Amino acid sequence: MPKKWLTESEAFGYLAARTEGRLATCDADGQPYITPLNYVFHRGNIYFHCAPQGHKLDNIxxxxxxxxxxxxxDKLVFNEKACGCSTRYTSVVVFGKARIVNDTAEKIDALNTLTARFAAGRPFAAVDAAMVNGCVVVAVSVExxxxxxxxxxDAAP
Structure with a gap:
């Protein structure tokens, strides 16, 4: 099965094009925890929002x-032998540090960018300073x- 490593530019492009990912955190005892979430890649950070309390925030x-x-x-490939079965896929993995966004302007920018991404051209009420207190915004820096x-x-290179 030919595997192709993505260039850094291709990996960032793929990250920017997607909207759903999985965040892995660890608690103080080292117990891993994975959370599926919606996100936006913006200004070099992965941004997502969440409730003001919860397991992932405790871990962070x-x-x-x-x-x-x-x-x-992309597709499953069947073979009569288990070792011959495979999946055609694309994946990107990021390692970094998460931080709670406390700066109101950054929080507003991240929430409006996330909303615009999911609105896909439809009008939406922009987030303002009075609205940001109801949720937490987390930024993940890409290291x-x-x-x-x-x-x-037989796929083209």
């Missing part, structure tokens, strides 16, 4: 080092990124 407070993953399965594709052998 205990250990701000995180891993973030986005992927898609390392990698990606790969498992492609069909």
């Amino acid at each position: 407070a205990a250990n701000n080092r995180v891993c973030f993953e986005v992927s898609q399965s 390392k990124i990698s990606g790969k594709k498992n492609v069909d052998p």
Whole structure:
């Protein structure tokens, strides 16, 4: 199965094009925890919002080092032997640090960018300073990124 490592630029492009990913955090005892979430890649950070309390925020407070993953399965490849079965996929993994966004302007910018992404051209009520108190915005800085594709052998390079 030919695998193709993505260039850093391709990995960032894939990250920017997606809207759903999985955030891996660890608690103070090292217990991993994975959260699926919606996000936007904006100004070099992964941004998402969440409730003001919860397991992932507890973990980020205990250990701000995180891993973030986005992927898609393009097709399943069946073979009569288990070791011959495979998936054609694209995936990107990010390692970084998470922080709670406390700056009101950054929080507004992130929430409006996230909303605009999901609005997909439809009008929406922009977030303002009076509205940002109801949720927490988290920014994940990208320290390392990698990606790969498992492609069909006859696919164009």
